[in-house]
Amino acid sequence: MRWLEYAVFLGLVVALARPVGLYLARVFEGQPTFPDRILRPAERLLYRLLGVSPEREMTPGIYLLSFLAFGALCTLLLFVLLLVQQWLPGGPDDRHLSTPMTPDLAANTAVSFSTTTTWQAYGGESTLRYLTQLVGLVAQNFLGGAAGLAVGMAFIRGFAREKATTLGNFWVDLVRGLLWVLLPLSLVGSLLLVWQGVPLNLSPYAEAQTLEGSPQTIAQGPVAALEFIKNFGTNGGGFFNANGAHPYANPTPLANFLGLLAIAIVPASLPITFGHMVRRPRAGWLLLAVMVVLFVAGLVVCDRAESAVPQRLADLGVDGGNMEGKEVRFGVGDSVLTAVVTSNGATGSYNSMYDSYQPLGALVPLLNMLLGEVVFGGLGSGLYSMVMVALVGVFMGGLMVGRTPEYLGKTIGAAEAKLVALFALLTPLVVLPLTGLAAATEAGRAGLVTNDGPRGFTEILFAYASCMANNGQTMAGLNANSVFYNLTTLLAMAAGRFALATLALMLAGRFAAQGRKEPTIGTLPCDTVTFGVLVLGTVVLVGALCFLPALALGPIAEHFQP
């Protein structure tokens, strides 16, 4: 049965890739689409208010600065909102908010949500006002997602254009992403979630008298406003501490399935948008095919690890797959599928606790994040991360045959190769030293309040991998609400968002300025199985070279631990 669910999910994602990918291309090329009649007036109104001339485009530099300044101002706004939230009106009652909003936690959370990481060093129901959840977090889920999508589109234009000095207009891409994609579908999706049982109220926490007569306080809130866009905007931070495992956040397998589709559909369609806009549809399909192969590989490994009776509990006479930290309505299948989709999709909306996964089960989401979330990935960021890997592959292929490497008619010269290499190396350069620092210092090891040994090391590595990949999921045994973790994870999140996007836009600017070389007999064709294998090999090779030693200390050591 779980394999049927896996197959239906993957089938839907691939089947929707073309229609959605072409729709996105039309939206961001400003061509007519079916919701125009309703949305065009709203769009024009917004441009008039903001003083944007939609036909005027930006150079790569101005596009980049607009994106960075927008991210910075969003961060600042959220930071202030978090600091003053204790004086905000509305629920929940102060006595439920036991986690103090310290400046370091506020800074961490502000960066976390403006970068779509949505790493949460706090538990929602014991920390945040409803108003903060809405005006702070829900808004950032939309804005961060739309800004990421905008950068992805600008990146595509870099390949699509020839001898061009501009990459589009950031404000136009932002507004169009919100109006044509995120807002309308979130309205429908959120409505479906309420139908499935996700609450949407501003009531005080409910006081119940259980059947056996004891009191139970049940957290409430405008949960449904957050729970769809957290997936659709590839953010992932949930309303409650247990995120997607919480039965209010994710009440049914259908709600869960909708969330998974929301995560994967747009990122999986962007390769098709890419192929369409660069007029090489096959190149786009090839990137999607590589993603699917990597997706299935991770899914099989994770499923094998989790569906067997846990090895260390087998002699206790228990029957069934690993259910510690998993919910019965999801079972192993929905939990594993969600782990693989969320860890690939830059969306930390886990519905089961990774800290209780088997070593090889936890290895899969960890590796997905370390490899840069090239499988579907975040809105926009997934595509440019995958293309970057393809460029590394092209470059290595070019070295092997001794020709100047080209991709889609764009030459990868010395400057481009440096940008690509820096992009590929930035994740290990950020994640590994920070992991080492945490493992080597008292302040870092103080976070290991639940597990130690290899699992403790994995928790730390997982935290920085998650933040760098702007994913946000956690092995929650790590107590990350300390000045040390709040500041170091903040660094990783900012690097993962702003540094990688900067490199991507710089590269896109250089490619846009180039002409397009016609393919010759010596050109490595970028839409063949050979090329696909080359890209796959590059993902595996670069990943293994960078991370094998760290993984050996964590999940691999734990696998062989008695």
Place this chain on the structure above:
Amino acid sequence: MIPPQESPPKEVSAPPLPATRTDLRAQLRPLLLGVPLLTLLTGAVFPLVLAAFARPLFPDRADGSLIVRDGVVVGSELIAQNFSRPGYFHPRPSSAGDGYDAAASNGSNLGPANPKLREAVRDLAEAYRHTNGLPPDAAVPIDAVTRSGSGLDPHISPANAALQTARVARERRLAEEDVRRLVAEHTLGPQLGFLGAPHVNVLALNLALDRAAPLSAAR
């Protein structure tokens, strides 16, 4: 989503290149106005519009699926609560707060090699066999001796419910067949035939038991 159209009409295609450009100074107004304006659009207008549709359409769901019996809120259909009396079906063990704390969701987060996990599962399995009168070597459904991710899992597996049926029937002086029928009525999933795993809602089942044979009257 839309019928794909490969070749759009020429007059509306992408702006001509090189396009007119904009300068850095012109970005200040969209930045300073855009952040607050779009924040309000997505963080205030969106939730209000959503609520305008969702709350009238699904009032019970929007308010947390709370269950009221004799004028008293007895819990939420979606949130686990503790049951320890033998006449009730028991939920999964919980690590939310001090157990079933619906304002502090959490899993145990114990790693697979953590000795605490093994000890807990061993103790829980022994207690489960004892409570349900099972032989010491009986296999225990794993969901009965592991803690869920939220600590508030409102469901148990059908296998877990089946092993508790005899105990509940005896306590309630009901025929086992009747209890089994109630369990079957409260067993859901896989949803749409292929999503998720089969599950039994513990609170709904126990409420149905109370209606069928009130505990106090049975004793």
